[in-house]
Each structure stands twice: as structure tokens, then as C-alpha cells.
Amino acid sequence: MGLFNTLATALGLRKREVNVIVVGLDNSGKSTILNHLKPDLERAADIVPTVGFNVERFKAQSLAFTAFDMSGQGRYRNLWEHYYRDCDAIIYVVDSSDKLRMVVAKDELDALLQHPDIRPRRIPLLFFANKMDLKEAMSSVKVTMMLGLEKMENKQFHICASNAITGEGLSDGIAWLTQAAEGRQSKT
Amino acid sequence: MAAKSNAYMGSTTSLKQIDKSEKWLDALSDPLTSLYTFNSSIALSDLNGDGDSKLIVADLGTGTYQMKLKVFRGTSLMSENTLLDLPTGVVTFHMDTTEPRVPAIAVASGAYIYIYKNLRPYFKFTLPTLEVNPSEFDLWTQARDDLIDHATLYDTLDLLRKDVGAHCLTTRTQHLLMCRTPEERQTFIDAHKYFIVKKRTVITCITTMKKNMAEEDAVSCLVLGTESCQVYVLDPEAFTLLMNLHLPSVPSILTVTGMFDVEYRMLIACRNGKIYTAKRGMEEGRLTAELSSQPVGLERREKSFLVGCMDDNVYCFSNHGKLLWRLRLGASLLCMTTMELASHAQKLLLVSLSNGEIRTYQDRQMVDSFQLEHAANALRFGRFGREENVLLIVDQAGGLQVKILRRRAKFEPMETASALTAGKELKLNIPKKTKLFVDQTMRERDNSQSMHRIFQYNLYLLRLEAARQYVKSLQMSLTPVTTEEQPVRLAAQVLGLGPMFKIRVELQNTSALKIVQDLGIRVHADEKLYQVQRRFMHAPILIPGVTYVYDTLVEFVSDLGISDQVRVFITRGTQSRPILSAVINMPVAEVAVSA
Ligand SMILES: Nc1nc2c(ncn2[C@@H]2O[C@H](COP(=O)(O)OP(=O)(O)OP(=O)(O)O)[C@@H](O)[C@H]2O)c(=O)[nH]1
Numbered sequence: 027m028g029l030f031n032t033l034a035t036a037l038g039l040r041k042r043e044v045n046v047i048v049v050g051l052d053n054s055g056k057s058t059i060l061n062h063l064k065p066d067l068e069r070a071a072d073i074v075p076t077v078g079f080n081v082e083r084f085k086a087q088s089l090a091f092t093a094f095d096m097s098g099q100g101r102y103r104n105l106w107e108h109y110y111r112d113c114d115a116i117i118y119v120v121d122s123s124d125k126l127r128m129v130v131a132k133d134e135l136d137a138l139l140q141h142p143d144i145r146p147r148r149i150p151l152l153f154f155a156n157k158m159d160l161k162e163a164m165s166s167v168k169v170t171m172m173l174g175l176e177k178m179e180n181k182q183f184h185i186c187a188s189n190a191i192t193g194e195g196l197s198d199g200i201a202w203l204t205q206a207a208e209g210r211q212s213k214t
Numbered sequence: 215m216a217a218k219s220n221a222y223m224g225s226t227t228s229l230k231q232i233d234k235s236e237k238w239l240d241a242l243s244d245p246l247t248s249l250y251t252f253n254s255s256i257a258l259s260d261l262n263g264d265g266d267s268k269l270i271v272a273d274l275g276t277g278t279y280q281m282k283l284k285v286f287r288g289t290s291l292m293s294e295n296t297l298l299d300l301p302t303g304v305v306t307f308h309m310d311t312t313e314p315r316v317p318a319i320a321v322a323s324g325a326y327i328y329i330y331k332n333l334r335p336y337f338k339f340t341l342p343t344l345e346v347n348p349s350e351f352d353l354w355t356q357a358r359d360d361l362i363d364h365a366t367l368y369d370t371l372d373l374l375r376k377d378v379g380a381h382c383l384t385t386r387t388q389h390l391l392m393c394r395t396p397e398e399r400q401t402f403i404d405a406h407k408y409f410i411v412k413k414r415t416v417i418t419c420i421t422t423m424k425k426n427m428a429e430e431d432a433v434s435c436l437v438l439g440t441e442s443c444q445v446y447v448l449d450p451e452a453f454t455l456l457m458n459l460h461l462p463s464v465p466s467i468l469t470v471t472g473m474f475d476v477e478y479r480m481l482i483a484c485r486n487g488k489i490y491t492a493k494r495g496m497e498e499g500r501l502t503a504e505l506s507s508q509p510v511g512l513e514r515r516e517k518s519f520l521v522g523c524m525d526d527n528v529y530c531f532s533n534h535g536k537l538l539w540r541l542r543l544g545a546s547l548l549c550m551t552t553m554e555l556a557s558h559a560q561k562l563l564l565v566s567l568s569n570g571e572i573r574t575y576q577d578r579q580m581v582d583s584f585q586l587e588h589a590a591n592a593l594r595f596g597r598f599g600r601e602e603n604v605l606l607i608v609d610q611a612g613g614l615q616v617k618i619l620r621r622r623a624k625f626e627p628m629e630t631a632s633a634l635t636a637g638k639e640l641k642l643n644i645p646k647k648t649k650l651f652v653d654q655t656m657r658e659r660d661n662s663q664s665m666h667r668i669f670q671y672n673l674y675l676l677r678l679e680a681a682r683q684y685v686k687s688l689q690m691s692l693t694p695v696t697t698e699e700q701p702v703r704l705a706a707q708v709l710g711l712g713p714m715f716k717i718r719v720e721l722q723n724t725s726a727l728k729i730v731q732d733l734g735i736r737v738h739a740d741e742k743l744y745q746v747q748r749r750f751m752h753a754p755i756l757i758p759g760v761t762y763v764y765d766t767l768v769e770f771v772s773d774l775g776i777s778d779q780v781r782v783f784i785t786r787g788t789q790s791r792p793i794l795s796a797v798i799n800m801p802v803a804e805v806a807v808s809a
Pocket residue numbers: 050051052053054055056057058059073074075076077096097098099156157158159160188189190191
């Protein structure tokens with residue numbers, strides 16, 4: 027498989043760049059997740075709330091990801107939609123300990139799914155039910171329910187409970203995303 | 215009563231379609247929190263300085279027991295402190311500049327203010343004792359020395375109460391006067407008479423005022439209203455009285471803007487239904503507005519303030535006390551608060567009504583409304599958790615609801631119907647009854663019959679004259695629109711300033727199908743004054759609907775500075791009687807410049 031991949035790339039048969047947009051409410055842990063996905067040496071020591079957005083790159087298996095780490099603060103959320111058109115996958119991060127704002131997370135997700143650049147596409151959606159280490163955190167099943175994911179149409183999605191600080195659950199999610207993105211690319 | 219309840223039912227049914235607002239997201243609806251509280255006893259503040267704003271509620275418990283200070287973090291109760299007495303108000307404020315910068319909680323209750331820091335009791339402030347009424351003091355001293363009996367004590371105190379008012383007496387006397395039977399009085403007097411009588415007042419309302427800096431986390435003073443008709447300002451660090459303001463009545467709602475050391479303005483709504491203003495340096499409140507009933511809520515705006523009253527109205531006064539407008543709510547007002555949307559630079563008014571409706575007003579215009587199962591006792595809008603625009607509702611059944619304003623929600627006037635009702639409320643300026651007015655009324659009452667007859671007679675004459683003129687104009691074709699046989703409309707206008715004018719005649723066939731043929735247009739004017747270039751113009755055919763335009767030049771030839779009429783007649787074929795005519799009043803001609 028690995029050999030085949032390298033060969034395929036060398037022959038220019040397969041594009042290996044994937045654009046993902048990372049969205050979710052402020053303080054949900056988007057930047058912390060992306061920080062953990064980077065190689066040890068490039069990791070930032072502390073994470074501050076993102077202003078506007080940042081572009082991060084990381085590699086996972088055969089693919090090179092370009093991630094748009096959007097700010098989740100209310101006043102920057104209208105930036106998200108400008109990146110919908112050119113993205114190949116979406117990572118949606120939810121703070122699973124923030125019960126109060128789960129409705130807001132759902133409202134923003136619904137707006138995303140209804141957007142004309144997203145609605146007609148069968149784009150892979152990866153959900154991180156983040157901060158699973160906190161004692162008031164809800165399970166990923168509860169988060170699935172509260173976001174109404176089972177009613178979602180025309181999308182393939184996957185949800186993992188995660189802890190962005192230790193990196194628990196992240197690789198599972200990214201593995202699914204890699205597979206989904208590869209599947210899509212080989213079809214096109 | 216029956217009619218009233220009907221009216222309520224009517225209004226609830228008509229509201230059915232708007233009882234859920236799509237502007238709000240329901241973040242939490244917990245019917246089991248069993249909170250008993252009011253607007254003044256709720257605060258929102260980032261107590262730990264971690265960017266997560268908490269809800270602080272002084273819970274009245276059952277009203278006699280179980281009074282608690284509760285702090286909610288998100289959806290769960292975070293801490294609880296028992297309160298000794300019923301709370302009247304809760305505020306959070308920064309009392310010092312020590313790091314970390316976390317705010318303290320002040321709970322007003324009875325004559326005390328309990329300060330909590332980091333959710334732990336920190337300090338208790340007691341209001342200064344007041345001077346006891348000398349006769350009251352003497353009476354109690356005599357009672358202690360058994361110089362007077364209980365009945366005399368009671369009766370004289372009751373007389374004193376009638377004389378100076380119950381609020382000038384001590385709580386002990388007030389208690390005694392409330393005892394119904396002589397036995398009760400006896401036990402009460404025996405239990406209390408050996409203690410020296412002290413007068414302590416009770417806090418009625420509390421708020422904060424920045425001391426000398428306007429920043430969000432600057433040090434603030436506490437401002438208190440008391441049952442003794444005073445407003446105190448307390449120093450936040452030393453807890454000394456910085457200022458003492460006297461009012462004619464008991465303050466019930468306080469709002470303050472500005473800074474104590476610089477300039478400030480207090481608005482104080484009092485129990486006598488009046489609103490007073492006080493600025494820096496004033497010792498007594500200045501009467502600003504008089505209400506027709508007791509105030510329920512007071513909210514400040516830029517150059518005006520809003521008062522919700524027990525007569526189900528919201529009044530808007532200018533800062534100088536001029537009534538700007540009034541809003542009828544149609545149900546009792548339970549509480550009100552301001553919703554400030556920084557992102558839209560909007561300040562809206564939220565009101566809770568006894569029928570369970572929550573309405574949002576922008577000035578007088580209703581912009582949103584939704585229905586609750588139980589009416590809301592307390593409303594608070596602000597930052598809660600990490601969300602900026604959150605509405606917290608405590609309802610009469612003790613439930614807590616949290617609603618988050620959607621990011622894209624906009625508050626715009628819902629319909630023009632409310633504008634119509636606003637128009638209806640315009641107050642007519644009715645002058646006072648004068649002697650002349652009374653005389654006229656008497657005369658009208660005495661001579662009503664003959665006045666009616668004369669009026670009718672004149673009316674008939676008027677109608678007759680109108681009918682005559684109408685017939686005449688029909689006969690002489692003076693109207694610009696003809697009747698059935700010749701459906702032609704004529705419009706004539708004059709263009710230019712003179713001395714050369716242009717008269718433009720427009721003819722239109724107003725019928726649907728009939729073609730009108732062979733019309734002549736004649737322009738007639740006094741020859742001494744006007745020289746008409748084309749006195750006759752021929753209109754061979756008029757097709758239905760098309761407007762035909764005919765122009766002619768008319769020159770003013772006289773040197774008199776006057777003007778006259780020019781007539782336009784429309785004739786048909788060889789008939790000499792015009793079928794239509796128009797009269798043009800010519801403007802006074804300008805003098806030709808070249809001459
Ligand atoms: N306990 C715990 N804390 C987390 C976890 N993930 C993130 N955090 C903390 O949450 C806070 C916010 O994380 P960020 O990564 O800045 O959140 P963000 O989604 O990028 O926020 P914005 O950039 O403002 O949109 C930080 O203090 C993180 O340390 C987690 O899994 N567990």
C-alpha cells in the first residue's frame with residue numbers, strides 16, 4: 027500500500043493536498059487540537075484565543091493537510107463561510123463540557139450545513155467532542171444527540187471524544203478523515 | 215372583572231403565532247431550580263476572572279426561611295451560602311485594586327451589607343443608627359421604669375405614629391403597633407423594655423457607582439437607599455459614608471451614572487410615585503417627574519429615562535422630567551430590564567407581563583415577543599458563561615430559563631400596527647373651561663331647537679345653490695371632462711415666465727373604444743393684453759387612451775403689470791357651443807430683459 031502510494035504520487039496520479047477548515051465555538055479547543063497534530067518540535071507552548079484565523083499544516087499518513095484554524099468568537103464567525111468553497115473536509119470542534127452553549131454550537135452547525143457551498147456536497151465532517159477529561163463533559167453519544175447529527179443528510183460524519191491537551195482521541199479522528207478524504211479523491 | 219379576563223384571553227390567543235421567538239436559542243429551561251427572587255437580587259459577573267461569567271442570585275427561599283446566596287456556573291449550581299435575613303439586593307463590584315482582579319459580591323439585607331470575596335464571607339457593614347424620636351425615647355424609658363402602663367404606652371405611641379408617620383419610629387415601636395391583642399402587646403413590651411431603644415434603618419435598594427475611573431474593572435462605591443428616606447454612598451475600601459442625600463420619600467429604585475469623584479447623576483424612584491435627580495454636590499434630591507402610580511422599573515437612556523409603573527404603562531421622560539411618550543402594555547408589568555446590544559449599538563427594553571409574555575421594545579415599537587408558561591419575576595440580560603447576549607429568566611414557579619440571542623438575530627419593528635396605536639395615544643391639548651365657554655354652552659342648550667332649524671335652512675340653501683351651479687356648468691360645458699357622447703378630457707397649462715408664454719393643451723379620449731373626430735381647440739384671450747399666435751387648432755381624430763398635445767404661443771403685449779384669464783374651448787364640427795372649456799389664470803409676465 028505505502029509503496030503503491032509513493033509510486034502513485036511520483037507518477038502524478040494522485041493529489042496529496044487536502045484543505046480542511048476547523049470551526050467550532052470559541053474556547054472549544056480548535057487551536058489546541060491543531061497544535062497537537064503538529065510535529066513535537068513545531069508545537070507552541072501556549073495557545074491564545076485566535077484572532078481571525080491561522081493556517082496550519084500537518085501530515086497524516088499519505089496526506090498533507092492544510093488546516094484553516096478559524097476563530098470561534100462571535101464577531102469572527104461570519105468569516106467561516108468564505109472558506110467553505112475551497113475546503114475538502116470540515117472539522118467541527120465542540121466543547122463537550124459547555125452544556126449551556128450546545129444550542130449555539132448546533133445553531134452554527136445548522137447554518138454551516140445549510141450554506142449553498144456545503145449543502146449540495148457530500149463533504150466529510152469530523153466532530154471532536156473535546157475536553158472529555160473534564161468531569162462535567164458529556165459523552166460523544168450525548169453530543170451527537172444534542173447536535174442532531176443523526177438527522178443530518180447527504181454527509182458522511184464521524185465523532186470522537188477527545189482531549190486536545192494529551193492528544194487522546196485525535197489520531198482516531200484524523201485516521202477517519204484521511205480515509206474519507208482519500209476515498210473522495212480517488213473517486214474524482 | 216369578567217371583561218378583563220376576557221380581554222386577557224383575547225390577547226393570548228392573538229399572540230399564539232408569535233409565542234416562540236426565532237431570535238432566541240433555548241440554552242436551559244430548568245423548572246426545578248425553585249428560585250424565589252426579583253430583578254434587584256440577580257447579578258452576572260465573572261467572579262473568578264476566568265472569562266466565564268457566573269449568575270449570582272440572592273434567593274428569598276420560602277420568604278421566611280432558607281434564604282441563600284447561590285452562584286451558578288453554566289447550567290449547574292456552583293456554590294451556596296446561607297443568608298441570615300431576606301435579601302433586598304445583590305451587586306458585584308471591585309472593592310480594591312489587589313491582584314487577581316476579582317469582583318466582590320455585596321448582599322443588602324436589613325440594615326446590613328454582607329460582602330463576599332471569592333465566594334466566602336468577608337465583611338459585614340452595618341448602617342449607622344439614627345436618632346430616635348425624643349418623645350418615643352421618653353415613652354420607652356418611662357415604660358422601663360414602670361411609670362406608665364402598657365395601654366398608655368401603646369396609645370401614646372399610636373398617637374405619635376399618626377403625628378410623625380410610621381417610618382419615623384423605630385422598628386420596635388412599629389412591631390408593637392402591629393400587635394393586635396393587649397396580651398400580645400404586654401408580652402412584647404415586657405420582652406423588650408429593658409433594652410435601650412435604637413433606631414436602625416433598612417436598606418431598600420442598592421447599586422454601584424465607579425469611584426474615579428470608568429474602566430470595566432475600576433473600583434466602585436456602593437450606593438444605598440434606605441427606609442429612612444436617605445441615599446448613602448459608601449467608600450469601597452474603608453466603608454465610610456462618603457455622602458448622604460435626603461429625600462422626601464423612601465427610595466425604591468436607584469440608578470447612577472458617572473463617577474463619584476468626577477461627576478455623577480442619580481435617578482431615584484421613590485415610593486411616593488415621584489422621581490428625583492441628584493448630582494454631585496447636592497444634599498437633597500430634586501423632583502424630576504411625578505408618576506400617576508408606583509414605579510416598578512426604572513431604566514436609563516442617553517437623554518431620557520423609562521419608568522414602568524403599576525398602572526401598566528411605561529413612561530419615557532426626558533432627563534429634565536418632560537413626559538415624551540407613554541406606552542400601554544395591556545397587562546400588569548412585573549419587571550423590566552435593558553438589553554444592550556453592543557454589536558448593533560442598540561438599547562432595547564425587555565418587559566415581563568403578568569400573562570407570561572416577554573416583550574422587547576425599541577423605544578415605543580415592539581420588536582419581539584414570546585410567551586412563557588409562567589410569568590417571569592426577574593429578567594436579566596448580559597454576559598453569562600462565555601456568551602455575550604444571554605437573557606436569564608426566573609419565573610413565578612421558581613424555574614430558571616436561559617436564552618441565548620442568535621448571532622444573526624436583528625431587532626427591527628415588527629409591524630406598523632403598533633405605530634397606529636401610538637398615534638391614537640396622542641393627547642389632545644384641551645383648554646380649561648372659561649366663562650365664555652360656559653355661557654356658550656348655556657346658550658346652545660337653551661336655543662337648541664331654533665339653532666338646529668336655522669342650520670338646516672342654511673344647509674338646504676347651500677345644497678340648492680350647489681345643484682344650480684352644477685346644472686349650469688353642465689349646460690355651459692365648463693367642466694374639463696365631458697360626458698357620455700364626447701368622452702374627452704382636457705388639461706391646459708401655461709409654461710414660461712413671460713412676456714412670451716406657451717399654452718399647452720392636452721386632449722385625451724377617455725372612452726375604451728369610441729373614436730372622437732373633428733374637434734376644434736379655440737384659445738380666447740383679451741386682445742389688449744394677450745396676442746395669441748394660433749387661436750384655432752384642429753384635432754382631426756382622437757384615438758382612445760392616447761394623449762394629444764397642442765401648443766400655442768401667447769404673448770403679453772400690454773405694458774400694464776397685470777394678468778388675466780385665458781380660456782380654452784373645445785368645439786366639435788360646426789357646432790358653436792363648446793363641449794369642454796378650461797380657464798387658465800395667467801401669471802404676471804416678467805418684463806422682457808432685452809427691452
Ligand atoms: N481540559 C481541557 N482543556 C482543553 C482541552 N482542549 C482545549 N482546552 C483548553 O481550552 C482553552 C481554549 O482552547 P483554544 O484551543 O484556544 O480554543 P479555540 O477553539 O482555538 O478558541 P478560539 O481560537 O477563540 O476560537 C485553552 O485554555 C485550552 O487549554 C481539553 O481537551 N481538555
